[in-house]
Amino acid sequence: MSTHRNPLCRGPYGEDGTRSDGPDCSDPAVFEVTRHHRPALRVCPVHLGPSLLLATAVLWPPEIRLVGRASAPSA
Numbered sequence: 001m002s003t004h005r006n007p008l009c010r011g012p013y014g015e016d017g018t019r020s021d022g023p024d025c026s027d028p029a030v031f032e033v034t035r036h037h038r039p040a041l042r043v044c045p046v047h048l049g050p051s052l053l054l055a056t057a058v059l060w061p062p063e064i065r066l067v068g069r070a071s072a073p074s075a
């Protein structure tokens, strides 16, 4: 395995440690959703919307940060 720059998507549920197999999604995370008393949830664009509604302890209104680039190749 080579080092990948972006962490993988943890969405849409964002439960840490409940799945030993890892998250269902294997796309690189692009957004980071801030949560109450939990590490920020990193998700891909597809799971950004669902994660806001399904993940635990998401702030409302949502607080989202861009942490990766969806499609732009590194120059």
Ligand SMILES: [Zn+2]
Pocket: 009, 010, 011, 012, 025, 026, 027, 043, 044, 045, 046, 047
């Ligand atoms: Zn995803």
